[in-house]
Amino acid sequence: MTKGNDPLSLFDSHCHLNFSVFDKDRLQVLSQAEKAAVSHICIPATQQVEWPSLIESELLSQVSPVSIVTALGLHPWFISEHHPEHLNVLDKLLQQRPAGVVAIGETGLDFFDRNMTPQTKAKQLELFTGQVELACLHQMPLIIHGRKSHDDILKVLRRCKPERAGIIHGFSGSEQQAGEYLKLGFKLGFGGGITYPRARKTRHLAATLPIDSIVLETDAPDMPLNGYQGQRNEPGRVKLVAECLAKLRGISLPEVAEATSHNCRTLFRI
Numbered sequence: 001m002t003k004g005n006d007p008l009s010l011f012d013s014h015c016h017l018n019f020s021v022f023d024k025d026r027l028q029v030l031s032q033a034e035k036a037a038v039s040h041i042c043i044p045a046t047q048q049v050e051w052p053s054l055i056e057s058e059l060l061s062q063v064s065p066v067s068i069v070t071a072l073g074l075h076p077w078f079i080s081e082h083h084p085e086h087l088n089v090l091d092k093l094l095q096q097r098p099a100g101v102v103a104i105g106e107t108g109l110d111f112f113d114r115n116m117t118p119q120t121k122a123k124q125l126e127l128f129t130g131q132v133e134l135a136c137l138h139q140m141p142l143i144i145h146g147r148k149s150h151d152d153i154l155k156v157l158r159r160c161k162p163e164r165a166g167i168i169h170g171f172s173g174s175e176q177q178a179g180e181y182l183k184l185g186f187k188l189g190f191g192g193g194i195t196y197p198r199a200r201k202t203r204h205l206a207a208t209l210p211i212d213s214i215v216l217e218t219d220a221p222d223m224p225l226n227g228y229q230g231q232r233n234e235p236g237r238v239k240l241v242a243e244c245l246a247k248l249r250g251i252s253l254p255e256v257a258e259a260t261s262h263n264c265r266t267l268f269r270i
C-alpha cells in the first residue's frame, strides 16, 4: 500500500561514498541524491583502514542532507590487506555498539578469478566465516558480496544461521540460489545491473521475487547504469534503479520506494 501524499523516500543500501573518488564533491553528491529523493545511504567498508573514519561518518551525517549509516567488514577483493587479527578488532569495535553502524560488511566470497591460489581461497573462506560468526555473536545483519561463490556462501550461512540475515548485494545468481537465500531470511540487492535489457535472468528475478525480499542499491562509484557506462556512479541514480524496477514489476515508483525503503529500515533497525 502506498500513502499517496508521502514524499518519495529512497534507500541506497550499498554505496561506497567514502572512496576517494568522492573526496572533491562528496557533499554535492549527497545534495544531488537528496534531490533524487534519496533519504538514506548505507556505506559498507571494504577493509579495516576504513573503519575508524566510517565510525566517524556520524560527523558527515550532521552536515549531510541524507541520513548515513555504515557497515564494517572485510571485502574479498582486498584479501592481501586483511589479517585474521582484524576479526578481533572488529569484535571489539562491535562490542562498543558504535552509533550508525548497522551491519557487518562488505564481506563475502569472490571466486571469479580462476587462477586464484588455494591459499587465497582458504583465506577468503576463513575471513568470511569469521564475519558470519561475528554477525551471530553481535546479532547484526550481513552485507554480502558473492561472485561464482553463492553455493559456498550458502553453505557457511546454513552452518552458522545468522539470526538477522542481511543483504546479498548486487545479486545476479540463479533463481534456485535466490530461493535458498530467501529461505534463510536474506534480502537481495538490485542495482544498475537490472537497467540492462541483456540481464534477462536478473531482471526476471527482480520482477517476480516477493517485494519484501528486495532492496535497492547503486554500489557507487561502481556498477554504472545503462546509458552511464564509463561514468562514476552516484547514489542519486538509485532513483533510476527504482524506476526501472517499477516498470519491470508493473507497479508505481512510490510503491517500489516505500517497499524497498521499508525493507532496509526493518533490516537495519532504523
Ligand SMILES: [Zn+2]
Pocket (backbone or CB within 6 Å): 014, 016, 044, 106, 219
Ligand atoms: Zn560494494
